[in-house]
Amino acid sequence: MATVPFNKPKVQGREIDYIREAIELGQISGDGAFTKRCHAKLEEMLGVRKALLTHSCTAALEMAAILLDLEAGDEVIMPSFTFVSTANAVCLRGATPVFVDIDPNTLNISPEVIEAAITEKTVAIFVVHYAGVVCDMDAINAIADRHGLKVVEDAAQALGSTYRGRNAGTLGVMSAFSFHETKNIISGEGGALCINDPQYCERAEILREKGTNRSLFFRGAVDKYSWVDIGSSYLPGEIISAFLYGQLEVADTVREGRLAVWHRYNDAFKVCVPEDRARLPFIPPECEHNAHMYYLLFPELEAREAFREYLKSRDVMAPFHYVPLHSSIGGKKFGRAAGELKTTDAVSDGLVRLPMYTMDGHECDKVIEAVEAYFQT
Ligand SMILES: Cc1ncc(COP(=O)(O)O)c(C=O)c1O
Incomplete structure (x- = not known):
């Protein structure tokens, strides 16, 4: 028998039909019909207030760091045992990642080490649900509340996981998912920022659309769109979203x-x-x-x-x-x-x-x- 690879990206449902449909619909740039379907599907599956597709989990984490207004002098506590993107998002804002140890059983950041690492500069905790096993979020959120810190979930690996019956991705102010081909639900490259705290929803749309209020314009809330904030191009094209929708369905x-x-x-x-x-x-x-x-x-x-x-x-x-x-x-x-x-x-x-x-x-x-x-x- 052939080699058993570590991972094998697979078509699981109607991905190819949907890619064809996206092309036939006449829009393969971002935020077309399939991106909207993916947003609705993720919001329904997870119970998050807003889901926004991004071109990667890396992009979603960068958006989270901008939304938290991280800046030089700020510290963000995170596990050292994670992917570089968790830390890069913080460094790109000029803030400092503070690396802490993991729990030997779950391999997740543990509440005890977080508490010991908090200083007057700490503004957030970026938790990582390693191997799709959710961190001890009740304890972590209790610490965050006591110290006035924001919790962001790096849920790159955790789509479909739960903690005390609550979905991964609903347990912090916002969360970042990955649809990279090595994940459970894939689109080659791909990700999503999911928002639970409503104060971040409108600005998240703006950052994702190069700092413009284009989404408001398409909803008819403003009569032209223009540059209103910093931002970048964080959204995927419709071919990616069409593939992803086929995966999310199953x-x-x-x-x-x-x-x-x-x-x-x-x-x-x-x-x-x-x-x-x-x-x-x-x-x-x-x-x-x-x-x-x-x-x-x-x-x-x-x-x-x-x-x-x-x-x-x-x-x-x-x-x-x-x-x-x-x-x-x-x-x-x-x-x-x-x-x-x-x-x-x-x-x-x-x-x-x-x-x-x-x-x-x-x-x-x-x-x-x-x-x-x-x-x-
Ligand atoms: C914990 C964690 N965060 C972020 C990422 C980055 O995901 P992406 O490749 O979608 O940017 C990964 C990728 O494996 C990851 O494991």
Whole structure:
């Protein structure tokens, strides 16, 4: 059998029909019929006040940083174990990311480390729902309320996940999703900014449209549109939105397909992976996840690399994940670490991700057999 890749982007529903329809409708620039359908779908699925498609989660995070009026001297607390986009959004406003450690069980930012990192300069907390498992948001929001901080969810990986029955993306003032091809619901590149606090809605539309009030003009609220604020071109074209709409329509089926793979892995690995050699993902009881990722966590780098080499020899692709931001060149130049980040360093060395997509039974078997064989040695 061919190599099992880490990820396989797939057409899941009517994406191709919708792309054709977008072209036939005569508008392939942004904010046409399919973008509007995606907005309505996301607002209904998630229960957010406003959803705005962007060309990436990176763009949505940049919009969030502008909406919060971040500026030089401000500090934003975030995990070091995240993608560069979480930090870049803050640095682009001249503000400073303050990197904190993660919880060894969930691999998410934990409330205790946040509290210890707050200074008089802190204005926001950017949380990341790693592997689609939502952070401890009740505790985090309680801290934010006590200190007057804004919470932004980097929900890049968390579409379809819940926390105490509430959707990821509804748990901060705003949230950023990714539809990059490595995510559950995809459009190649793509993202969305979702807004829960109504004070940000109107300005978000303006930033996204190059700082103009074009959206108000199209709604008939102003008689011409012009430059009113800073902004950029953050919106996707209609081809992307049409593809995305086809995916969003079948989001529940995609999630079920991924969960089936996740549980097949988990049931098999509970039996064949010795606890002292690697640990399986931990899902807190208050979280329902979206099977974005299945990882194994080894105690150290050498063991992880030996495992990856073995899987590669059996044609199973298993990448590691984030290189910690606090020790990166950019992280040291533009941000600072709060305290020691021992868990982040250990997890970065020990974590390996297994292939995860809506795979067929044979592909899933091949991964499971390779992992079983490795742990028999
Ligand atoms: C936590 C996190 N935030 C942001 C991003 C950036 O997403 P995009 O590629 O859509 O800009 C990623 C990408 O993997 C991510 O994992």
